[in-house]
Amino acid sequence: MNRCFSRIAGLRRGAAFAALVIAATVSMSGQRARGEATLGIGDKAPTLDIEHYVQKGKEGFGEVTDFEEGKIYVVEFWATWCGPCIQSMPHLVExxxxxxxxxxxxxxxxDEEVEKVEELLEQDYPGREETFGELTSAYTLTVDPDGSVSEDYMQAAEQNGIPSSFLVGKTGLIEWIGHPMELDEPLAEVLADRWDREAYKEQMKRQEQFQIAMQKVNQLAGSGKFEDALKVVDKLLEELKSQDDPRSNLIRKQLTSFQYNLRLDSGDQSDExxxxxxxQLNEAKSDNRELTQFSYNLMASMQQGTDPGALAGETIAALNESVDSADDEVKPLMYVLIAQINASMTKFDEAIAAQKKAIEASTGRQKERMTQLLEQFQEMADSQDESEEAK
Incomplete structure (x- = not known):
């Protein structure tokens, strides 16, 4: 599950697709070098010294400092500028x-200023007939500009990617740390008193070791040393063979996918x-959201210089075949992806036509953003025409 992260300095254009997949694989790209974490699984959750409660939830929850015994808390860190944080909001509401x-x-x-968050809450949530404030009114939304709570949790646990959530169990201990989109199973298990904290602690330790290795892969890919990066990936896959738990199986599957992303990123367009x-594309066709995610990753890599060959046209065709049946929430994004992939191939007429459809499928502030992107495509097309005339 993607998180907001800082792009690696010096990441060359051809390595962007690899970097995106690393983010999805380890769920924690862009971390600093790990030190000695002072907050981990099984530790007592620090008290919450939150400065501002923007929304306390529909039930009128009060402010929280200490955790009440017998109750369960999800302490989640986010930011208005973080796309994955925004995408996680409906799930937290659920x-x-x-x-x-x-x-x-x-x-x-x-940890932003109150005004920044309040400004977001007044805006329409993409694809919904409600504002951010109306959507998130189901849970407690807070602001802590001095970053003290983030320091007690995120920095202490060496968690630098957001969104990030800490599951505090019935006895006030940290039971789980991870992406809020992955909360369902641990939350249900903690509620039912079935959660195996020690097993998860060991699993998380292995995951941290894996993340360190993947940082090395990221550095190698970023400097164009694809062969060396692939050797590290091969070694990681070999080590995972002896681990047969759900998380290891998922990592193994994602790591295998990464191998192929890395090969494509290096210019390998072999039949294999x-x-x-x-x-992957054919499997994604059965679910518009999966198709959108696949297309987004491809588009992002193309914008950084990766040449996917015929796969670009095939992805556009798949999007065109599915867009009419897509939900209103997803349809504008699918048209945008069609436009952006075409633009990456300098097919600006096709990009402009698709972007106009994205505008028609959009509402509210989303329509304004779509219009701005159309103007950018038109400028790119005009620039291309001028260059051709100059020749």
Whole structure:
């Protein structure tokens, strides 16, 4: 699950696709070098010294300092500029509404200024007929500009990617740390008193070691040393063979996918590589959201210089085949992806035509952003025409 992260300095254009997949694989790209974490699984959750409560939830939850025994808390860190944080909001609403009567409380914390968050809350949430404020009113939304809570949790646990959530169990101990989109299973297990904290602690230790190795891969790919990067990936896959738990199996699957992304990023358009991606594309066609994610990753890599060959046209075709049946929430993004992939191939007429459809499918502030992107495509087309005339 993607998180907001800082792009690696010196990342060359051809390595962007690899970097994107690393982010999805380890769920924690852009971390600083790890030191000695002072907050981990099984430790007592620090008290919350939050400066501002912007929204306390529909039930009128009060402010929280210490954690009440017998209740469960999700302490989540986010920011207005973080796309994955925004995408996680509906899921946090779903979890809060589902477990509201079972002593579960979601508390989201941003270290931005109050005015910045309040400005976002007044805007329309993309694809929904409600504002950010109306959507997130289900749970507790807070602001802590001095960053003290982030220091107690994020820095202490060596967690630098957001969104990031800490599951505080019935006895006030940290039970789980991870992406809020992955909360469902641990939250349900903690509620049912079935959570194996020690097993998860060991699993997280292995994951940290894996992340350190993947940082090395990221550095190698960023400097164009694809062969060396692939050797590290091969070694990681060999080590994972002896681990047969759900998380290791998922990492193994994602790491295998990364191998092929890295090969494509290096310019490998062999039959084997193209067959792998065509299989992914065909599987994604059954779910518009999966197709959108696949297309987004491809588009982002193309914008950084990766040449996916015929896969670009095939992805556009798949999007065109599926867009008419897509939900209103997803349809504008699918048209945007069609436009951007075409633009990456300098097919600006096709890009402009698709972007106009994206505008028609959009509402509110989203339509304004879509119009701005159309203007950019038109400027790029005009620039291309001028260059051709100059020749």
């Amino acid at each position: 979890l809060q509404n589902k477990y509201r009567g079972e002593g579960v409380r979601v508390i989201s914390i941003s 590589v193209m067959a792998f991606f065509r299989k």
